[in-house]
């Protein structure tokens with residue numbers, strides 16, 4: 044086979060192993076037999092747990108009740124699924140790879156447990172999830188962050204989540220202000236949930252072994268849920284953490300896209316609340332006053348215009364409005380801005396300098412209370428993030 048063709052074939056999902064084992068996994072718990080049936084797709088994070096002791100420990104730590112409905116993300120060949128089925132009322136398993144879904148279905152076919160398993164084929168991030176009490180997952184590492192955000196933002200969050208992540212990601216969940224790994228993810232997860240460490244798992248417990256070590260963590264969403272609108276809170280954090288080393292003044296006032304977004308939301312808020320607004324265009328002298336905050340480091344601003352997120356912080360991606368606004372406003376200058384933008388700039392300055400006195404603080408050093416007072420001050424000035 045020509046080299047080029049062989050490579051493409053090797054990357055395809057359906058490539059069989061040259062020596063399939065022909066064995067089927069037993070419903071006895073973790074087994075590596077089914078993992079020999081086809082080549083694992085590393086792009087889908089397919090590292091199957093081969094240590095039955097770890098699989099049992101993960102399920103034990105979920106403290107399942109017989110009445111629990113469980114969501115399993117990425118069941119693979121079912122090494123965790125069969126153990127969960129023994130302890131819970133039902134399992135919904137969302138699996139992206141049809142070969143894995145077929146393997147799992149075959150594994151429980153004809154067993155009493157099989158009737159309590161529903162396999163949903165698809166990307167869990169895009170799937171509308173049914174109600175569940177507990178989430179268990181040996182998480183495909185490339186969806187760790189969107190999965191955590193999805194679980195935290197569910198209207199009815201689960202009682203508990205037992206999730207395996209790569210070690211560095213797990214450490215970001217626990218990071219505190221000032222830590223290198225402190226990020227929007229850290230603030231969010233610690234705000235909406237209690238997060239605790241369960242165990243370390245070495246790479247040799249997987250087939251094939253991943254390149255990094257793993258940790259299992261427990262995430263228990265807070266009950267009652269904090270009385271804050273998720274989109275507002277996360278919208279604020281997204282702006283603060285696009286560049287966590289910047290001052291908040293630079294994040295909010297040195298970035299045209301942020302001012303424009305807040306001005307757009309302000310107009311909407313005024314319309315919804317029957318508040319008249321004067322958005323007539325600024326004349327020449329007034330428009331000059333619309334220059335970006337002169338106290339903002341020019342380099343910071345250029346970074347924003349370039350639309351780059353912090354490469355060290357993969358979760359703190361540039362928000363969509365930011366990319367769109369950057370495209371739209373680049374080169375448009377001040378011409379399109381009216382009095383509302385000017386008013387909003389003044390409001391932002393007041394929030395940062397007078398109301399919260401956080402203008403010179405950097406997101407990487409802000410704690411939950413800082414973000415809460417920022418959000419309260421912005422909202423009471425009529426400024427919203429969603």
Ligand SMILES: C[S@@+](CC[C@H](N)C(=O)[O-])C[C@H]1O[C@@H](n2cnc3c(N)ncnc32)[C@H](O)[C@@H]1O
Nearest residue numbers: 090091092117118119138139140166167181183
């Ligand atoms: C690390 S393996 C875990 C397999 C099994 N649970 C175990 O512990 O042995 C991750 C599984 O998630 C699946 N997967 C990857 N991305 C997914 C996604 N976006 N949605 C649902 N499943 C996904 C993979 O196909 C794979 O079966």
